[in-house]
Amino acid sequence: MWPTIRRRIAQWGIVLLPIVILAVILISVGTVGFVEVSSQPWFCKSCHIMKPYYQSWSTSSHRDVPCIKCHIPPGVKSEVSQKIQAANMVVKYFTGAYDTRPWAEISDASCLRSGCHASRLIEGAVDFHGVRFDHARHLGEIRRGMQLHCTSCHSQIVQGTHIAVTEGTCFLCHFKDRPADQPLGGCTGCHPSPPRVTSPEGFVIDHPQFVRDRIDCLSCHNKVTHGTGNVDEARCVSCHNEPERLAKINETTLLHTVHVTQHNIACIQCHTPIEHRIVSLTTTVELDCRSCHKSVHVDQQKMFAGIGGHGVERTPSSMYKARVSCVACHDQARSLPGHDTVNVASESSCLSCHGIKYANVLPGWQKEMKRKVGLVAPVVSAARSAAATVPLARRNVADSLLGLAQSNVEFVREGKGAHNVVYADQLLRAALRLVRQAVQEGRLPYRMPTVDLGPQVSETMCLQCHLGIEQQKGTFQGASFDHTAHVLRAGLQCGDCHTPFSNHGGITLASTASCNACHHPVVQPRNCATCHEGPGGAPSQPITLPQGTFPHGPHIEANLACTACHTAPMMSARDLQCDNCHAQHHQPTVTCLNCHRGGVLALHDRQNHVLCAQCHTSVPALTHWTRQVCTVCHADKTDHNPGRPCNVCHRVPAMGTTRAAVPAGGGEESPQFH
Numbered sequence: 001m002w003p004t005i006r007r008r009i010a011q012w013g014i015v016l017l018p019i020v021i022l023a024v025i026l027i028s029v030g031t032v033g034f035v036e037v038s039s040q041p042w043f044c045k046s047c048h049i050m051k052p053y054y055q056s057w058s059t060s061s062h063r064d065v066p067c068i069k070c071h072i073p074p075g076v077k078s079e080v081s082q083k084i085q086a087a088n089m090v091v092k093y094f095t096g097a098y099d100t101r102p103w104a105e106i107s108d109a110s111c112l113r114s115g116c117h118a119s120r121l122i123e124g125a126v127d128f129h130g131v132r133f134d135h136a137r138h139l140g141e142i143r144r145g146m147q148l149h150c151t152s153c154h155s156q157i158v159q160g161t162h163i164a165v166t167e168g169t170c171f172l173c174h175f176k177d178r179p180a181d182q183p184l185g186g187c188t189g190c191h192p193s194p195p196r197v198t199s200p201e202g203f204v205i206d207h208p209q210f211v212r213d214r215i216d217c218l219s220c221h222n223k224v225t226h227g228t229g230n231v232d233e234a235r236c237v238s239c240h241n242e243p244e245r246l247a248k249i250n251e252t253t254l255l256h257t258v259h260v261t262q263h264n265i266a267c268i269q270c271h272t273p274i275e276h277r278i279v280s281l282t283t284t285v286e287l288d289c290r291s292c293h294k295s296v297h298v299d300q301q302k303m304f305a306g307i308g309g310h311g312v313e314r315t316p317s318s319m320y321k322a323r324v325s326c327v328a329c330h331d332q333a334r335s336l337p338g339h340d341t342v343n344v345a346s347e348s349s350c351l352s353c354h355g356i357k358y359a360n361v362l363p364g365w366q367k368e369m370k371r372k373v374g375l376v377a378p379v380v381s382a383a384r385s386a387a388a389t390v391p392l393a394r395r396n397v398a399d400s401l402l403g404l405a406q407s408n409v410e411f412v413r414e415g416k417g418a419h420n421v422v423y424a425d426q427l428l429r430a431a432l433r434l435v436r437q438a439v440q441e442g443r444l445p446y447r448m449p450t451v452d453l454g455p456q457v458s459e460t461m462c463l464q465c466h467l468g469i470e471q472q473k474g475t476f477q478g479a480s481f482d483h484t485a486h487v488l489r490a491g492l493q494c495g496d497c498h499t500p501f502s503n504h505g506g507i508t509l510a511s512t513a514s515c516n517a518c519h520h521p522v523v524q525p526r527n528c529a530t531c532h533e534g535p536g537g538a539p540s541q542p543i544t545l546p547q548g549t550f551p552h553g554p555h556i557e558a559n560l561a562c563t564a565c566h567t568a569p570m571m572s573a574r575d576l577q578c579d580n581c582h583a584q585h586h587q588p589t590v591t592c593l594n595c596h597r598g599g600v601l602a603l604h605d606r607q608n609h610v611l612c613a614q615c616h617t618s619v620p621a622l623t624h625w626t627r628q629v630c631t632v633c634h635a636d637k638t639d640h641n642p643g644r645p646c647n648v649c650h651r652v653p654a655m656g657t658t659r660a661a662v663p664a665g666g667g668e669e670s671p672q673f674h
Contacts, residue, residue, distance in 0.1 A: 038086055039068050047093050049102060062163055069116070070163075073107045105264045108139070111150040128165065131190045144173060144184075145253055147261040155266055169267045171274040176229035180218075187217040199321060204501070213355040220324060220353075227274040235270055303415030306423045310404040311430035317420040318464070328353075357505060361465050362418065368468035369417035369424055373409060375451050376428045380405045383435045386446035398442030405434035421467050425457040455487065461501060462494040479512050490518075520568050528562045537562065 037043055044067055045054035057063060062070070072082040092098040111117050125134045138148050146152075155166040174184040183189075194207035236246060248254060259265035302308035304326075306315035319329075329350070330343040350358045380402060387398040408431040417424030432451055439448055454470045457463045470487040473480065486492045499506030509515065528537030538552035555565075565573040630646045631638050646652060 038083070038090075039066060041067050047098070049098070053102075060163060065116075069113075070106050070110045071104055073109045074113050106151045107264075108150050130195065132192055133190075146256045149260075149264045151264050151266065152260060155268075166266065166268060167276075168273045171225070171276045172229045172267050172271050175225050175274050175276065176271070180225075187221075205322065209355070210353070213353075215353050219328060220322065225274055225276050227272060229271045229274040231270050232272060299411060299415035300419055303411070303417070303419040303423065306420055309408055309411055309423070309427045309430065311408070311434060312423065312426045315420070315423040315426060315458070317423070320420070358465070365418035365421050365467050368471075369412065369421065371468070372425070372428050372453055373413050373417070375453065376431050377409050377413075379435055379449065379451060380409055380431060383438060383444060383446050383448070386444040387438070387442060390442060390444060394442045394444075398438040398444055401434045401438035401441070405431040405438070408434070422457045422464060425453065429453060429456070452488075460494060462498070476507075476509070477512050
């Protein structure tokens with residue numbers, strides 16, 4: 001019997017063995033084929049519920065990385081387990097038993113595998129949109145009682161940005177349940193070196209300077225978050241319906257351990273978002289002050305916002321554009337009658353943010369606005385008085401325009417032009433234009449005076465701080481300097497002498513010698529003819545000087561340049577010493593008489609053949625008589641009234657005119673020739 005059974009088994013074995021082998025081969029090939037096909041990204045979108053995820057991946061920075069690289073951790077065990085799970089999902093999809101909310105957990109090992117981000121933890125801090133971020137500190141340490149994972153910040157799926165940074169996670173950790181002025185890590189923990197930026201409105205924000213001056217971030221950024229980050233119980237119900245689980249909603253540590261540490265659930269899956277941004281500018285003038293003050297300081301608010309005037313476009317203050325609140329400047333408490341306390345502005349408020357370089361800016365604004373209002377207000381008042389004298393038809397036209405001008409002046413006065421110096425300056429200029437229009441259209445008997453308000457503040461950025469600088473005087477390296485002469489009369493721009501705003505506070509002039517480029521330019525030889533008439537730019541006729549008659553002709557013929565005698569800066573030759581060139585006396589061709597002819601010789605009695613230079617040895621002796629000159633001839637009078645000039649007692653005419661009479665004893669005059 002047993003031989004028969006063995007024979008039959010052998011017969012069936014011969015038949016079944018090829019079938020089994022073929023089945024094993026087919027199953028192996030099918031398994032390998034399934035593994036290979038299911039590893040392709042296009043296979044993932046075969047299920048319609050996966051199409052949004054595929055589209056997100058295909059447009060992301062990971063579009064060249066196969067899905068399994070992230071969704072299956074490294075290792076054979078993980079690959080086998082995940083493939084079995086994937087096959088199960090395929091079966092569920094075709095049987096209709098699939099979950100409409102697919103969920104996948106990405107392990108840190110997938111991200112940190114070789115060839116991907118293996119060195120991320122040792123690379124140190126990186127820059128993300130200007131924020132310093134250190135992966136090692138966030139993944140290698142427990143943060144707020146949780147072990148974060150790569151996908152805690154890099155969203156597993158955000159529509160359109162696959163595996164992108166979910167900034168909301170950062171904001172939840174750093175701002176939730178924290179005081180407004182104490183974010184986790186502080187402001188500089190993430191923003192150690194905020195850049196110098198320019199707002200869309202053109203307002204320059206010099207963050208590096210603020211950091212150097214140790215200005216508190218909250219001085220400007222007093223509201224930078226929106227939202228609470230709380231957990232709505234309804235979100236829990238979307239995943240859980242067991243009462244015993246819902247009862248643990250307030251056990252924060254347990255919830256974070258299970259959801260974040262164990263299952264990589266993104267924070268935004270449970271928490272409502274917290275936005276971290278600069279609150280957008282309001283489009284109205286309803287600033288923070290209205291929360292306490294109803295219908296007061298309206299003019300000040302409008303002036304700050306740059307609205308409410310006539311003939312001028314909306315021009316918000318740069319501080320308004322930067323969202324600086326009223327209390328940022330009005331921070332000094334003061335008691336006033338009828339009030340408990342009020343907050344007033346002071347120069348110290350400016351210095352606390354901008355530093356000592358902004359000293360005198362606020363007082364300068366206030367002083368200059370008062371001066372400009374004082375110039376414009378009388379013009380408007382005088383024009384209104386003139387309008388009262390004309391016929392009614394003409395008066396109505398003029399009164400309408402003058403009313404707008406008066407409104408502008410009152411607006412600047414009551415709204416305090418220092419709140420917005422650019423807008424206030426424009427309003428006062430518009431008031432003058434309205435007065436001029438009223439005088440013309442109403443044919444008023446009023447001659448409008450010229451009112452000089454200086455350069456327009458809106459055209460020069462410097463004037464927005466240095467208002468009225470064109471009226472001020474100062475010193476430069478010990479020399480006096482008048483801005484009026486240079487700015488108003490010469491029309492120089494600030495940049496002609498000062499460095500640009502990027503290097504604020506510098507002077508482009510190396511020394512007072514740099515001023516010579518404008519004040520004392522180099523005189524080139526023989527360029528005098530461009531201004532002066534005559535041969536070579538010299539007078540054709542001799543000119544009379546205290547030293548005598550001077551002919552330019554012989555000097556021009558000798559190729560002597562004008563600058564040999566006429567030197568900068570005064571260009572005058574009156575103090576020139578002729579003997580610098582004409583030093584050879586007693587020569588036939590070079591004597592004093594070559595120039596000093598005629599009456600000069602007749603006025604001198606030659607005594608002992610005295611040379612001219614014996615008396616005329618210095619500039620004073622060339623222009624008038626001195627005791628030294630007189631005693632050359634009157635040596636016997638050397639001890640006569642020593643130290644006193646001769647002309648105290650003697651009538652001495654101007655040098656080179658006529659003889660003088662010297663009183664002799666007994667009151668008689670004894671003629672003495674000089």
